[in-house]
Amino acid sequence: MVRGYAGKFLEVDLSSGGIKDVTFSDDILRNFVGGRGLATKILWDRLGSRWEEIDPLGPENIFLVLTGPLTGIYPGSRVCVSGKSPQSNGIIGSTLSGEFGNELKCAGYDGIIATGKAEKPVYLFITDDNAEIRSAEHVWGKEAPETIRTLTKEGLELLKRAGRGAEKIKEPAMIYCGPAGESRVRTAAVMQKISHAAGYGGYGAVMGSKNLKAIVVKGRKPLPSVTSPETVKILLREVERQLLERDRLRRWGTGYGGYEVGARQSSEPVRNWQEEWHDEKRFGGPKFDFRYWVKRYWSDFNCPVACMKVAVVKTGPYKGAITDDPDYEMQAYLGPNLGIFDPDKCIYLSALIDYLGFSGINGGNTLAFAAELYQRGILTKEDLGFELNWGDVEAFERLARMIVKREGIGDILAEGTYRAALKISEMKGVDVTKYAVHVKGVEVGAHGTRSGLDFNPIAYACSPQCGDHTSGVYDAYNDARIVFFDSAVVCSMCGSPLIWDFYKAVTGWDLTDADWCRVLGRRIMHIQRAVLLLGGPDIFWRPEIHDDNPPRFYEPLPSGPYKGKTTDRKTFEDMRKQYYEAIGWDERGIPKSSVLRELGLEDVDKALDKVRKQ
């Protein structure tokens, strides 16, 4: 019996209603660990042979919810969702925090594999070693608060019936998709609590396409046993001690960045990245803190850092908006990026986006893209039905709701920035892809490359997670480390060099940093890379064209202390070439046969032959 794992996975065929337990051999768990790693293995084994034909929003796609051996034990409990991504057509390991991961493990499962498509809206209810499919018709179309309220109540009722009645049972944890996921908006997030989102990859849309509204879970067992409990206890204390020293992150979360990143580093999106600098002090951290934060420390299971903060708008027209922080990415994408420099409005939009189950980063990017097209006169009032000026929060709310309902122009924008850009270019006869700020279909995080002070030029362009700001690449060796956090499924903000010792104390397996970075992590990244190149069915990526920054990143910065600076194409190309070489890809960016064979990925190598011939 492998330690650190609950020992089995739940496989649900939503088409037939069949539920069964599946297990993976120790070898697979050892090589792929869990989360993002195991997701690549499962998806490759099951869909790899016909990857190009699989429609991410069709019933043949697989929706994965996976934990890892360290989930719940190492500080920062998270859960990883994956599948064939409706955004990039590759695999993205998208993680979100909350209590779902540890509850699932306490219920005796390491993960959920959902296949097929339910006829009518359903949700999964999981208790100790047990799962059932239940009707979700009463919460279909409902926004976050009502979904959470209804399903929590229902879950407690079911648990009470199973128990002895007298005692209070703690509420179950759940992940769910909002109305955005239900209408298969390609940028829909998988949500937990009110504001915890797995935004990258568009897996909310995958849930929606399967008619799967939510997964509710309550586990009453202890977390899985580990190899050396005493060592784990000592390591836990030590890691917590280290984390408790991270004062800035603890005090401000990432919310200190809203002003700092823009003003000092000139790398914050402003009006769809037309600028990356702003000097609006009213958008600084303290403005959020003293005015809106009703809870200065908010955290999830086993987290001493508490980088979240509960923000509530208490007065004014946006009264009643509740969200966390907003963290830096939300501040940037639903603030300056839309021309909004008012914390009230930013919190209001963040809360709205969360309630709709729309991704703040990806959706915020699409909203700004539409606004830029309006600014340039490409989209008109007739196209939209209203004016879409920078800073007009009501207009952005209207557009967000149109996207979620797929009404009018919203139907096109629901396809995500890149696909919408292709369609609008065709519709209007002008090339608008140059205004689309994305990498391989995934809208980039709120960190620019032009000033040279924040992300490096190849961070997004070469990443197997595309525009994901949490997995940007820097050098071929160290990038793999973040893959470990996504695979052991713990919060990467809780990183510590002790994680390898932790891993050994939990699983009993020796894993060195070098082994992970040279072999195991690299293997996972190579599978991700390969399926990204296989792509399909609607969009394919060619490395020589698409391993690149969005065109906007090559325009000179128009304002601020770094005015005139831009991403240097020559530097970019040199770095890309070096990166290809270091990670084992040929000059065209396709993984080399020899490297794939070394990593034991012969079948992946064979599948890539057709890409090599193109």
Next chain:
Amino acid sequence: MSGRRETILWIARDYLKCTGCRRCEIACSLFHEGWIWPEASRIRVFMLVPGIEIPHFCSQCHDYPCVSACPVKALSVDERTGAVIVDREKCTGCGVCIRECPGNIPFFHPGDGKAVICDLCGGDPQCVKVCQEAKFNALWAVREDKTGWGSYNRKLFAQPPEEITKDVAMNLYGEKGEEWI
């Protein structure tokens, strides 16, 4: 008058400051069960409304209704700390203590089905330690005069989690808090 004041231990709580990190649950179960077992923790953090976390555990009422109601005399009060001690040999898991508790605080152990009540870790509560260490200050230890006025205050805290949640939600979220409940 004797020079020595007799005091008992009590854990004060500030719901507004609870972050929901559940490290108290982890510390409690590590101490009592030897491994991380949130459902067997004597302190349980309820989150009926997201963002409103309620650490829920024995508040040692001055009249101990659970102790007097126990039909098999499995419950007793620790004289030194004031904690309720469950004799696991005697407990039959009938649930009378749960029903008698004004806050519905005791619960059945998910392992053996017997009543579980906070025992203050014998006078050195682990939950308080981790909460203080993280500087959240949602929990702190109070030494109270055994017979003084202070002890009456405690009973106010034995409330079901739903009721506390309502009040805290109103405090933090205002009118919106009402909608959530």
